[in-house]
Amino acid sequence: AKNCFAIADGATQSFYSSIWSKLLVNYFCENPQIDKNNWQEWLKPIQQKWLEKVTAELGKAKSDNNPAWIEIQNCLSRFESATSTFIGLQFLENQAKVSIVGDSCLFIFRGNQLIKTYLLEKSTDFNNQPGYFGSRSKNNDHEPEFLDIKLKYKQHSDKLYFVLATDALAEYIFKYTEQQR
Numbered sequence: 182a183k184n185c186f187a188i189a190d191g192a193t194q195s196f197y198s199s200i201w202s203k204l205l206v207n208y209f210c211e212n213p214q215i216d217k218n219n220w221q222e223w224l225k226p227i228q229q230k231w232l233e234k235v236t237a238e239l240g241k242a243k244s245d246n247n248p249a250w251i252e253i254q255n256c257l258s259r260f261e262s263a264t265s266t267f268i269g270l271q272f273l274e275n276q277a278k279v280s281i282v283g284d285s286c287l288f289i290f291r292g293n294q295l296i297k298t299y300l301l302e303k304s305t306d307f308n309n310q311p312g313y314f315g316s317r318s319k320n321n322d323h324e325p326e327f328l329d330i331k332l333k334y335k336q337h338s339d340k341l342y343f344v345l346a347t348d349a350l351a352e353y354i355f356k357y358t359e360q361q362r
Contacts, residue, residue, distance in 0.1 A: 184272040185210040190285050190347040191265040192313065196256045200234050201227075201263030201316045209269040215280050217327050224314060224321065231263060231316040262320040264313040268345045275332045277343065282325035284311035286351035288344040289330075295358045296341075300326055304355035307348060 189205040191198025208227045209215070215223045239257065242250035266283025279287060279299065284307055287299040301307065312323030332341065346354060 183210065183213060185213045185269065186271075186343075186345060187267070187269045188285055188345045188347060189265045189267045189314075190283070191263060195264040196261040197231070197235050197238070197316075198263040198265055200238075201231050201314075202265040202267075204230055204234075205265055205267050205314060209267075209280070213269060213271045213278070215269065215325075215327075217324075220280070220325055221318065221321060225318070228316050228318060260317060260319070263316040264320065266311055266347070267314050267325070270343060270345060272332075277328075277330040277332060279328040279330060280325050281328070282312045282314055282323055284308075284348045284351070286346050286348075286354075288346065288351075288354055290342040290344065291339055295354075297330075298355075299328060301351065301355070304352050304359060307352055311348070 187206040187209040189202035191202035195201075204227045208230075212223070235253070235257065239250055239253045241247075242253055266285040267281065268285050268287055269280040270287065271278045281287060281300055284301060286301050288295060289297040312325075313320075314323070314325070315321045344354070
């Protein structure tokens with residue numbers, strides 16, 4: 182309803198990243214008003230919700246006598262965090278507003294021709310230390326990029342396709358286009 186689309190790719194080794202990435206996507210689609218001035222404040226309600234959900238997981242594990250509760254409790258005591266890359270995209274009239282952090286990529290195609298990529302530009306740009314949003318405010322030292330992309334059409338029949346891709350799919354797309362296939 183708000184012309185919003187988002188993806189988030191939780192870091193496998195982080196603490197309850199699947200919960201965190203789902204919260205990011207859902208929150209953005211309901212509240213896309215994130216920008217360079219408010220992004221840390223924008224994250225706070227999601228961070229609180231993540232903590233509530235993880236605490237509920239702890240309670241469930243304890244009540245089920247699941248020994249995993251000890252590890253969950255230890256992680257919470259150490260203030261461990263979930264981390265996730267993120268892309269939020271909202272279409273407003275003749276522009277696309279984009280919020281992006283990490284190595285998930287936005288591709289823009291005109292027909293089958295790749296015309297622009299954000300933030301990475303080629304398959305060799307991927308590394309093991311991408312930026313991310315953290316589920317605890319102490320972990321948010323990766324400032325996202327905010328883009329306003331004007332949607333210009335040479336002809337009315339020109340169609341633009343926006344592809345939001347996590348790192349694995351993005352790397353595949355880069356390799357495919359680099360081989361001019």
